[in-house]
Amino acid sequence: MLVAAGVFFAMWRLAGQAPPPEQVVVDAVVEVATPVADSVVIDLPTAVPDGFPISDLPVLQDSSLVPAFNPHTYQGNRPNHTFQTYVVVRGDTPNKIAERFGISPETLLGGNPKLSEESNLLQTDAELIILPINGVLHDVAPGDTLESISLRYGIPVEDIIAYGPNNLEFPYRLYPETQILVPGAVRDVFVWTPPSLDTVRSSSGGIAPLIVGTGTFIFPVGSRNFTQFYWYGHRGVDIGLTEGTGVAASDTGTVTFAGWNIYGYGNLIVVNHGNGFETLYAHLSGINVGPGQIVYQGNIIGASGNTGNSSGPHLHFEIRINGNPDDPCWYLGC
Numbered sequence: 001m002l003v004a005a006g007v008f009f010a011m012w013r014l015a016g017q018a019p020p021p022e023q024v025v026v027d028a029v030v031e032v033a034t035p036v037a038d039s040v041v042i043d044l045p046t047a048v049p050d051g052f053p054i055s056d057l058p059v060l061q062d063s064s065l066v067p068a069f070n071p072h073t074y075q076g077n078r079p080n081h082t083f084q085t086y087v088v089v090r091g092d093t094p095n096k097i098a099e100r101f102g103i104s105p106e107t108l109l110g111g112n113p114k115l116s117e118e119s120n121l122l123q124t125d126a127e128l129i130i131l132p133i134n135g136v137l138h139d140v141a142p143g144d145t146l147e148s149i150s151l152r153y154g155i156p157v158e159d160i161i162a163y164g165p166n167n168l169e170f171p172y173r174l175y176p177e178t179q180i181l182v183p184g185a186v187r188d189v190f191v192w193t194p195p196s197l198d199t200v201r202s203s204s205g206g207i208a209p210l211i212v213g214t215g216t217f218i219f220p221v222g223s224r225n226f227t228q229f230y231w232y233g234h235r236g237v238d239i240g241l242t243e244g245t246g247v248a249a250s251d252t253g254t255v256t257f258a259g260w261n262i263y264g265y266g267n268l269i270v271v272n273h274g275n276g277f278e279t280l281y282a283h284l285s286g287i288n289v290g291p292g293q294i295v296y297q298g299n300i301i302g303a304s305g306n307t308g309n310s311s312g313p314h315l316h317f318e319i320r321i322n323g324n325p326d327d328p329c330w331y332l333g334c
């Protein structure tokens with residue numbers, strides 16, 4: 001606008017026409033749904049003497065022709081999702097359901113975050129959201145932007161915009177309490193890291209003898225009443241048990257953690273087997289061992305319970321190799 005006004009002014013001068021009127025009223029031309037100021041009044045000099053340098057003309061503070069939106073009142077579109085749902089039947093597992101709908105187990109978690117909670121999951125009659133493509137259904141929180149969501153999941157902004165039902169048009173306003181599907185994203189599952197063997201050796205004083213496990217594993221309990229198997233959203237097996245059932249060390253090793261775990265495991269024992277393997281025993285009602293203590297395969301180290309994030313008495317049992325959770329059924333045969 002500044003340039004245009006300057007050009008017009010110069011043209012007036014060249015054509016020898018009368019000087020511009022005292023005030024020029026410029027109508028706002030803004031293509032947004034919300035009203036902005038109807039007009040902007042610009043002061044120009046009443047008369048311009050000969051030789052008046054154009055560079056001395058007043059700077060026009062006029063943005064009324066800029067096609068900008070008002071971020072505080074702009075009304076965009078809300079997402080327009082339609083999701084298939086599925087009602088869990090007896091015997092379902094996350095992997096089976098994902099396979100049936102041609103999505104990944106990660107995507108089952110992407111649409112149903114509660115599936116990662118520790119419990120007797122996939123209860124019959126629970127209704128699951130089946131996302132149409134692999135990805136994560138993100139709950140928009142206050143302060144979220146497309147950029148922050150893009151960063152969080154490592155998915156380009158363009159991919160999020162390109163997914164039609166997200167209904168995103170420039171300027172891409174997000175609404176709290178709506179949901180954006182982030183194509184290709186995977187919902188993070190937090191994996192807690194137990195203390196290392198060296199940490200426990202030094203804190204327990206002296207040099208503890210190095211105990212190495214047999215490399216074979218036994219079931220920590222007699223029951224085979226599995227209530228949940230290993231999958232992306234659950235990095236162990238759950239075995240339903242009467243509270244107070246003895247829990248045995250699955251292999252020989254050194255206890256690296258014995259106590260309350262704040263990340264949902266409740267009362268937890270971790271045994272490091274000195275060969276890259278660790279075993280975890282969670283939701284216990286009782287603990288018979290302490291950090292630094294050596295235990296042998298089959299020793300009773302605690303009692304099963306229902307502590308921490310648990311919806312019924314059961315043992316949550318994990319096997320980790322070099323810090324990474326693995327499926328205990330590979331080692332034990334379930």
Ligand SMILES: [Zn+2]
Pocket residue numbers: 118119228234236237238315316317
């Ligand atoms: Zn579990």
